[in-house]
Amino acid sequence: MTEPLVAPPPKSVVARALLILGQFSVATPALTISELSRSTGLAVATVFRLLGELEAGQYVERSPRGRYRLGKRLWEMGLLTPLHARLRESALPFLLNLQYKSGETVQFAIPDGAAALYIEKLTNEESVPQQSRIGARIPLHATGLGKAMLAFSKPEVLDEVLAQPLKPYTPNTLVDPDSFRQELHQIRDRGYATSSEEYVPGSMSIAAPVMVGESVQAAVALVNYRLEGDLERFSEPLLHAAEGIGRRLRDMEGLDFPSLHAPENGIPEGNATAQG
Amino acid sequence: MTEPLVAPPPKSVVARALLILGQFSVATPALTISELSRSTGLAVATVFRLLGELEAGQYVERSPRGRYRLGKRLWEMGLLTPLHARLRESALPFLLNLQYKSGETVQFAIPDGAAALYIEKLTNEESVPQQSRIGARIPLHATGLGKAMLAFSKPEVLDEVLAQPLKPYTPNTLVDPDSFRQELHQIRDRGYATSSEEYVPGSMSIAAPVMVGESVQAAVALVNYRLEGDLERFSEPLLHAAEGIGRRLRDMEGLDFPSLHAPENGIPEGNATAQG
DNA sequence: CCTTGTTTTTCATTCAGTGAAAAGGGAACA
DNA sequence: TGTTCCCTTTTCACTGAATGAAAAACAAGG
Numbered sequence: 235m236t237e238p239l240v241a242p243p244p245k246s247v248v249a250r251a252l253l254i255l256g257q258f259s260v261a262t263p264a265l266t267i268s269e270l271s272r273s274t275g276l277a278v279a280t281v282f283r284l285l286g287e288l289e290a291g292q293y294v295e296r297s298p299r300g301r302y303r304l305g306k307r308l309w310e311m312g313l314l315t316p317l318h319a320r321l322r323e324s325a326l327p328f329l330l331n332l333q334y335k336s337g338e339t340v341q342f343a344i345p346d347g348a349a350a351l352y353i354e355k356l357t358n359e360e361s362v363p364q365q366s367r368i369g370a371r372i373p374l375h376a377t378g379l380g381k382a383m384l385a386f387s388k389p390e391v392l393d394e395v396l397a398q399p400l401k402p403y404t405p406n407t408l409v410d411p412d413s414f415r416q417e418l419h420q421i422r423d424r425g426y427a428t429s430s431e432e433y434v435p436g437s438m439s440i441a442a443p444v445m446v447g448e449s450v451q452a453a454v455a456l457v458n459y460r461l462e463g464d465l466e467r468f469s470e471p472l473l474h475a476a477e478g479i480g481r482r483l484r485d486m487e488g489l490d491f492p493s494l495h496a497p498e499n500g501i502p503e504g505n506a507t508a509q510g
Numbered sequence: 511m512t513e514p515l516v517a518p519p520p521k522s523v524v525a526r527a528l529l530i531l532g533q534f535s536v537a538t539p540a541l542t543i544s545e546l547s548r549s550t551g552l553a554v555a556t557v558f559r560l561l562g563e564l565e566a567g568q569y570v571e572r573s574p575r576g577r578y579r580l581g582k583r584l585w586e587m588g589l590l591t592p593l594h595a596r597l598r599e600s601a602l603p604f605l606l607n608l609q610y611k612s613g614e615t616v617q618f619a620i621p622d623g624a625a626a627l628y629i630e631k632l633t634n635e636e637s638v639p640q641q642s643r644i645g646a647r648i649p650l651h652a653t654g655l656g657k658a659m660l661a662f663s664k665p666e667v668l669d670e671v672l673a674q675p676l677k678p679y680t681p682n683t684l685v686d687p688d689s690f691r692q693e694l695h696q697i698r699d700r701g702y703a704t705s706s707e708e709y710v711p712g713s714m715s716i717a718a719p720v721m722v723g724e725s726v727q728a729a730v731a732l733v734n735y736r737l738e739g740d741l742e743r744f745s746e747p748l749l750h751a752a753e754g755i756g757r758r759l760r761d762m763e764g765l766d767f768p769s770l771h772a773p774e775n776g777i778p779e780g781n782a783t784a785q786g
Numbered sequence: 787c788c789t790t791g792t793t794t795t796t797c798a799t800t801c802a803g804t805g806a807a808a809a810g811g812g813a814a815c816a
Numbered sequence: 817t818g819t820t821c822c823c824t825t826t827t828c829a830c831t832g833a834a835t836g837a838a839a840a841a842c843a844a845g846g
Contacts, residue, residue, distance in 0.1 A: 247835095248524065249564045303590075303592055314535065471815095
């Protein structure tokens with residue numbers, strides 16, 4: 235039996251178009267028609283036609299060299315996403331303030347299944363480890379951010395993380411479930427987590443959870459890539475920022491979307507029709 | 511003759527799916543099936559099915575209340591866009607540094623036809639005029655950012671702007687073509703633009719173009735919303751930031767995408783296949 | 787010049803997509 | 817509690833939008 239080289243392409247046109255978009259990645263942000271045809275298993279003519287439609291809508295664009303890249307439209311749509319409109323926009327002033335006070339790199343992430351998803355990273359260093367790229371997912375057990383979230387998560391999440399052995403990234407990574415649980419206990423007591431070279435050698439961090447009621451919505455971290463200074467001296471402003479972000483998120487809980495310029499009256503909800 | 515209430519829906523499935531996605535906007539970031547059906551002119555069953563496919567790919571998600579919103583996937587894709595991966599990522603360290611030095615709000619925009627498109631805005635003020643929302647487009651003649659870009663643009667762009675009367679937004683907006691040209695001349699001499707209450711009452715700015723060779727790629731601005739202090743005292747760091755960003759952009763010109771962690775060798779191009 | 791790899795166009799075939807209609811919620815109100 | 821209204825979800829017979837093979841048109845090397 236000869237296995238096909240790639241999975242058989244989906245039959246639905248929409249799924250095919252999305253499959254094409256899905257081929258673009260950090261590693262391959264610019265692709266040609268024939269590359270796309272090969273990697274999706276779709277006929278070149280099909281890829282050609284679908285790309286034409288996507289291009290008409292600015293979902294893809296052509297680079298100077300004729301390769302296709304994701305287009306402006308997708309960037310604009312990303313801004314309408316709750317991840318941006320709700321989380322990042324609420325958090326940014328606090329993150330900037332924190333960056334300003336500490337001078338350190340500031341990171342902001344949310345829990346996403348058994349991983350942390352980076353939403354924002356503010357650094358004034360021009361070169362910075364690529365691990366913490368915005369949009370990247372990192373394990374919960376090996377960073378300050380992850381531990382801060384995990385410590386305040388529902389037990390199920392911890393169970394899920396501990397269901398598999400804790401993967402060591404550096405000699406400092408916590409791999410023993412018992413001492414890991416103990417660590418989380420300490421974090422709950424102090425209200426913030428710290429880590430030193432547990433994920434990337436040479437970098438250390440301090441992180442605090444962003445809570446809305448009982449649930450962890452996100453976490454904020456300060457990171458230093460040179461093991462310089464004592465990050466714990468910033469614990470107070472860090473907790474303050476996390477607190478402030480939590481408050482803003484709480485204020486717009488239940489709303490389907492952030493009230494755009496907060497008319498200060500009741501709920502601007504009910505019947506937001508598309509055409510007024 | 512009874513005109514249809516909405517334009518007849520496109521026949522292509524892909525165009526229909528994109529039409530659905532296109533309904534989401536800043537004003538209406540969360541919609542129901544029936545709202546979408548009405549605003550697109552598509553049958554509810556069609557919208558239902560297409561949303562199902564989009565949801566499977568995380569292009570849309572359901573809010574707690576059952577409305578549809580744009581999904582995580584779109585946010586992630588926005589990050590792969592040249593606007594983010596190339597422009598914002600290059601600029602951010604410089605912008606942050608500038609914010610840090612000045613304490614003022616920092617804006618970053620690119621020319622987009624006869625308008626400026628905001629790419630990034632760094633402010634530590636929690637409430638800020640909604641005009642300068644990231645993703646917003648603003649006219650070129652009424653802001654520091656716009657004038658900085660226009661002053662160094664090709665003459666065609668200026669012609670396009672002057673083809674229509676300069677729309678006044680405040681009493682300070684420049685509306686006379688001749689004095690406007692003169693202003694641009696001054697900006698070229700000084701290397702930066704200033705504006706005071708030309709677009710939004712109560713706010714003033716200073717802005718510098720980001721050049722790559724002869725062409726304006728973007729502009730950086732400092733904005734103050736309270737007419738406090740003298741922004742021109744920051745002209746030196748502002749120009750420095752614009753310069754630095756330009757240098758980085760120049761370094762990756764021609765590349766279809768930013769080299770991810772700059773292997774410092776030649777062009778990492780040629781055959782970036784999707785599957786290694 | 788020919789070779790090898792692309793992108794684009796064409797067109798007869800067919801199956802994925804369609805939408806009307808009906809069924810299945812669920813919230814508001816009397 | 818029953819009634820009304822509007823929403824979502826499912827169904828299904830029909831049909832034209834989508835398909836992909838093949839050929840044409842282009843581009844880059846050698």
